[in-house]
Amino acid sequence: MHELRIENILTAKSIEAIKNRFDQSVSPNQITFQKTKPEFEGDITLLVFPLTKVSKKSPEQTAEAIGNYLKANVPEVTAYNVVKGFLNLVIGDEYWIKYLENQESSIKNQEPATETVMVEFSSPNTNKPLHLGHIRNNLLGISVSEILKAAGKKVIRVNLVNDRGIHICKSMLAWQKWGNGETPESSKMKGDHLVGKYYVMFDQEFKKQEASLPDGHWALEKASMPLRVEIQEMLRKWESGDPKTIELWKKMNGWVYDGFSKTYKDLGVEFEKTYYESETYLLGKQIVEEGVSKGIFKKRDDGSVWVDLTGDGLDEKLLLRSDGTSVYITQDIGTVMQRLEDFKESKINKLIYVVGNEQDYHFKVLFLIIKKLAGAKVLPFGEDLGGASLFHLSYGMVDLPSGKMKSREGTVVDADDLIDEMIHTAKAKTQELGKADDLSAEEAENLYRMIGMAALKYFILKVDPKKRMLFNPEESIDFNGNTGPFIQYTYARIKSVMRKSPIPSPKSQTPANSLHPNEKSVIKLLHDFPKVISESAETYNPGHVANYVYDLAKEYNQFYHECPILKAEKEEEKNFRLQLSAATSDVLKNSLKLLGIDVPERM
RNA sequence: GGCCCCGUAGCUCAAUUGGAUAGAGUAUCUGACUACGGAUCAGAAGGUUGAAGGUUCGACUCCUUCCGGGGUCACCA
Numbered sequence: 183m184h185e186l187r188i189e190n191i192l193t194a195k196s197i198e199a200i201k202n203r204f205d206q207s208v209s210p211n212q213i214t215f216q217k218t219k220p221e222f223e224g225d226i227t228l229l230v231f232p233l234t235k236v237s238k239k240s241p242e243q244t245a246e247a248i249g250n251y252l253k254a255n256v257p258e259v260t261a262y263n264v265v266k267g268f269l270n271l272v273i274g275d276e277y278w279i280k281y282l283e284n285q286e287s288s289i290k291n292q293e294p295a296t297e298t299v300m301v302e303f304s305s306p307n308t309n310k311p312l313h314l315g316h317i318r319n320n321l322l323g324i325s326v327s328e329i330l331k332a333a334g335k336k337v338i339r340v341n342l343v344n345d346r347g348i349h350i351c352k353s354m355l356a357w358q359k360w361g362n363g364e365t366p367e368s369s370k371m372k373g374d375h376l377v378g379k380y381y382v383m384f385d386q387e388f389k390k391q392e393a394s395l396p397d398g399h400w401a402l403e404k405a406s407m408p409l410r411v412e413i414q415e416m417l418r419k420w421e422s423g424d425p426k427t428i429e430l431w432k433k434m435n436g437w438v439y440d441g442f443s444k445t446y447k448d449l450g451v452e453f454e455k456t457y458y459e460s461e462t463y464l465l466g467k468q469i470v471e472e473g474v475s476k477g478i479f480k481k482r483d484d485g486s487v488w489v490d491l492t493g494d495g496l497d498e499k500l501l502l503r504s505d506g507t508s509v510y511i512t513q514d515i516g517t518v519m520q521r522l523e524d525f526k527e528s529k530i531n532k533l534i535y536v537v538g539n540e541q542d543y544h545f546k547v548l549f550l551i552i553k554k555l556a557g558a559k560v561l562p563f564g565e566d567l568g569g570a571s572l573f574h575l576s577y578g579m580v581d582l583p584s585g586k587m588k589s590r591e592g593t594v595v596d597a598d599d600l601i602d603e604m605i606h607t608a609k610a611k612t613q614e615l616g617k618a619d620d621l622s623a624e625e626a627e628n629l630y631r632m633i634g635m636a637a638l639k640y641f642i643l644k645v646d647p648k649k650r651m652l653f654n655p656e657e658s659i660d661f662n663g664n665t666g667p668f669i670q671y672t673y674a675r676i677k678s679v680m681r682k683s684p685i686p687s688p689k690s691q692t693p694a695n696s697l698h699p700n701e702k703s704v705i706k707l708l709h710d711f712p713k714v715i716s717e718s719a720e721t722y723n724p725g726h727v728a729n730y731v732y733d734l735a736k737e738y739n740q741f742y743h744e745c746p747i748l749k750a751e752k753e754e755e756k757n758f759r760l761q762l763s764a765a766t767s768d769v770l771k772n773s774l775k776l777l778g779i780d781v782p783e784r785m
Numbered sequence: 786g787g788c789c790c791c792g793u794a795g796c797u798c799a800a801u802u803g804g805a806u807a808g809a810g811u812a813u814c815u816g817a818c819u820a821c822g823g824a825u826c827a828g829a830a831g832g833u834u835g836a837a838g839g840u841u842c843g844a845c846u847c848c849u850u851c852c853g854g855g856g857u858c859a860c861c862a
Contacts, residue, residue, distance in 0.1 A: 216801055229804060231842065241842080267842080268805060307862075349862065486860060495788085496858095503860040510862050542789060543857050578791080579855080586855090615824065633824095645798065650791065650855070657797065661824055663810040664798080671824050679821050710801095717801080729799065732809080739825060748821040785824080 187709075188226065188258055188273055189215055196228060199251035204244075206236040217706075223263055224270030225706065231267045241267030275697045278705045279758075285708060285765050295336040298528045300521060301327050303536035304451060307344045308438040309353045310378035312445050312597035314580050314587065314653060315538065320451050321642050322577055323536045324778040325724040332776055333719035338525060341453045342517060345435055346460040351416045353377045354430050355409075356384035366437050372598065374441030377434050382589075384409070421507065448601050448635070450778050457520065459513045466516025467508050469560060470501045476558040491550055499547050514548050515555070522563055522570060529568065534722070536575045539648075545574035575722050578650035580642075595653070604634035607659040608667075617785055629782050633667050636779045640666030643777050644728035664732050666779055669770060672735040674785045675742070676767040683748055685760045700741035704762060707734045711769050715776070724777055731773035738766050 193213045200206050212232055218224040230245040237244040242264055249262035249269050261272040303323025306312060312320075327337045357364070357380040366373040391407050419427040446452075470487055473479040479489050479501060487502040501512055522530060535545060549572050555561050563570070580587070587594045609630040612618050618626040641658045645651040661667035697705070710730065718726040747763060750756035771781050 214801095214804090216804075219805060221806080227805090231804075234842080266805070344862070347862065484860090500860055505860080507860085509860070538856095539790065540856055541862095544862095546789090576790090581855095611824075617822090617824080641797095648790080649798090652797065654797070657811075660811075663824095665810085665824085667824060668810095671822085675822055675825085682821065713801085721802090725799085726801095729809090736809085740827095742821085743817095743826050746821070750821095784822090 188277060191256060191258065192226065192228070192252065192271070195252055195256050196248060198255070199248045200233065200236065203247045203251060204237045204239075208233065208236055218270050222265060222268075222270050223261075223272065225273040226271050228269040228271065229267065230269050234267070245269040275702070278697060278702055278709070281709055282705050282762060282765055285768075295334055297334075297531045298336040298338065298525075299330050299532045299534060300338045300340060300525065300530050301330070301534045301536065302340050302342055303327075304446075304453075305342045305344065305537065306442060307349065308374075308377070308435050309349050309381045311372070311374040311441060314595040314597065314600060317449065317597050317600070317638070318577060318580050318642050318651075319536055319538070320446075320449050321639055321778060322575070322647055322724065324450055325643055325727075325776060326534070326536065326575065326722050328776045328778065329715060329718045329722075329724060329727065332715045332772075335719070336528065338455070338528065338530070339453045340521070341456040343456060343458045345458050346420065346431075346463070348413060348417050349381075350431070350435075351413055351420065352384040353381040354427075354434055355413055355416050356380035356387070357434065358430065366440070372441040372444065373437030373439070374445075375596075375598075377438050377441075384413075445597055445601070448598075450635075455524070457517055459517075462516040462520050463508045463513040464516070465520055466512040466514070467502065467506075469515050469519060469555065470508075470512060472560045473501075473555055473558070476560055478554045478558045478560075489551055489554070491547060494550055496543075496547060496550070499551075501551075511544065511548060511551070515551060518552055518572075519561055522561070522568060526568075530570045532571050532573060534573045534575050536577070539576040539578055542574070542576055545572075545576070548572075549574075573722075575647065577647040581650060581652045583652065583654050595655075600638070601635070603655075604638045604659065605630050606634070608632075608634035608637065608661075611661060612785070621784075629785060632780050632782050633661070633670060633785060636666030636670050636774070637661060638666075639777055639779050640669070640728060643724045644732075646723055646725045648723075666774075666777075667785075669731055669735045669774060670779075670781050670785060672738055673767055673770045673774075673781045674783060676738070676763045676770075677783050679747055679763060680760065680767070683756075683760060685764055686757060698741075698745055700737075700744045701759070701762060703737050704734070704741050704766060707737055708765055708769055711773070714773075718776075727773055727776045731770060731777075734766065734769060734773070738763075738770075 192215060193210050196213050197208055197210065200208050214229045214232065215226050216229065218227045228245070228248065230241050230248070233248075234241055234244050237247070239247070245264040245267060249264060249271070252259045252271065253262055258273050258277045259271050260274040263270050301323060303326075304316070304320050306316060323339065327339050331337050357377070360383060361380060364376065366376050369376055371379070388407075388409050391409055395407070416427060420431060470479060473489075474481050474487055479487050481487050482504075484504040485502075485506065486500060486504040488498050488500055490498050492498065499511070500509060501515075502508060518533070521533065537545065552561070552567070552572060556563065556565050556567050559565070561567065582593060582595065584593060609626075612626075612630060612633065618629055621629065637658060642651070642653070644664070707730075714726055714730040718724060741762075745759060747756060747759040750759055774781055
């Protein structure tokens with residue numbers, strides 16, 4: 183199927199042309215095509231500049247020679263023109279029409295998975311509810327996973343819950359002291375929000391104590407603050423397995439998980455496996471100790487363990503505290519090993535961490551440490567980790583019009599609030615337009631949810647993950663223009679047409695006349711879909727899919743305005759346009775699926 | 786301060802990874818409703834790609850310096 187694609191034919195034939203006309207051999211990667219700019223005639227353009235070195239002729243002469251050869255030897259090429267060093271090729275309508283006819287099968291024809299990729303994302307702390315930053319993380323995780331699957335990879339989605347540590351103890355202690363036995367049921371609060379309330383309470387009380395210290399803030403006084411002493415005591419109890427502390431910890435974490443699962447359901451988040459830091463940090467400690475005995479880490483006199491990364495241009499990094507307790511990175515080391523072990527059968531080729539860019543340094547360090555451990559055979563998968571490579575999918579922070587989100591200033595956008603707001607806005611807008619008047623209450627609610635979530639997801643995913651982005655609440659609820667609902671609308675509109683007149687079977691063949699320019703534009707975009715998927719998968723950037731699906735919707739809408747479908751002059755024309763519409767709706771739906779967005783049949 | 790990332794229309798984002806005259810949305814102005822669904826479409830206006838050099842057939846993209854913004858350098862996570 184793939185070798186039938188025009189780019190591949192042209193690449194092969196261009197090499198042939200150069201052989202034939204200039205008696206030179208070039209490799210496929212020296213041949214680069216791009217879409218022809220709209221202001222020129224043609225569909226595909228060969229860049230000739232790189233070839234002038236082998237042709238030893240001017241760009242124009244080279245282009246002319248190759249164009250001439252292609253027109254003579256490739257039936258799909260019906261015309262060509264040369265502008266400076268650009269060889270613009272016109273691809274005949276027959277090719278595009280044939281592509282459309284086969285498009286359905288070409289989408290389903292997936293090669294079997296060749297590679298296994300593990301994607302870690304979400305990775306919440308169990309001391310507070312999810313916020314806007316987590317939303318970007320989760321949406322990226324969902325989407326990148328879908329895109330990799332579509333690109334023919336086997337994907338294992340995993341979560342890593344940060345469920346232990348001093349910050350978790352803070353909400354526990356506050357609840358114990360001031361909670362009066364409050365529960366999610368008694369307070370009618372979502373569990374993660376309830377726990378978050380006590381986390382905040384601890385922080386406030388702690389600050390009060392701090393403020394009441396005499397001037398100077400001496401370290402000694404700080405260290406002896408009652409809350410500080412109590413919190414450290416609680417952590418020690420937890421680490422020594424004190425039953426009452428563990429019970430409390432389990433109870434409160436349970437509340438948080440109940441809360442998270444609601445948010446996850448709203449966002450469409452699912453995992454094949456969830457890891458808990460409380461279950462992997464001990465393994466991490468063990469590995470670090472082994473590293474010490476193999477001589478790649480150093481234990482200092484006070485008992486703390488360090489790795490020296492100055493040879494790699496970084497610093498020394500602590501791996502175990504002098505009291506033997508683990509730090510953040512220790513657990514990550516254990517988790518890598520645990521995962522490779524758990525999924526030994528799957529032979530993981532790549533392990534992707536979807537984590538914000540404030541942790542760029544952390545992952546640089548982590549990857550170097552893993553490399554050292556593998557090199558010293560501490561990890562039982564050989565020097566190359568059994569062929570697995572590690573990759574940090576680093577994404578930028580989400581800013582608000584008022585600046586950074588700061589919990590201290592109460593400007594953090596809560597995930598659940600935001601989701602509710604999006605759905606309510608979708609509802610108001612839909613009712614205002616009278617779009618849901620003949621739907622049942624349940625169907626209507628479902629629709630509002632679909633639209634609201636599409637707006638949110640698209641707004642966030644269209645931005646290149648690497649870049650810092652601005653979340654403007656007012657713009658995010660705009661459903662016109664380059665938005666999720668706009669694309670959903672285009673889909674629903676096609677479905678509406680198709681309800682009025684299904685595609686006849688057997689399908690009619692070619693349109694009566696040659697392709698209308700708008701028809702051709704749409705088909706060309708449909709033709710791009712597989713390329714967009716692979717490009718998106720290679721760069722881990724859902725933004726490419728988002729931009730593509732928007733272009734397609736826009737292009738289709740133009741076609742829709744220019745070309746009557748049901749009122750087409752001839753029967754063949756009508757059928758062809760129905761077929762084109764059906765194919766477009768499929769690609770719209772499939773593209774949005776890659777962004778974790780659902781489509782309504784009507785809206 | 787060291788290291789890392791980012792500066793593109795008023796605003797929010799693109800630009801096929803070094804290719805043609807840098808494109809969309811939004812906001813502003815103008816046009817298309819007896820509609821196959823107007824959550825649509827068409828048009829106008831909007832740019833010295835932060836600045837200056839350099840590399841080459843060709844630079845938003847690569848290199849150097851500077852300016853501006855952010856992140857990170859914990860026995861925190």
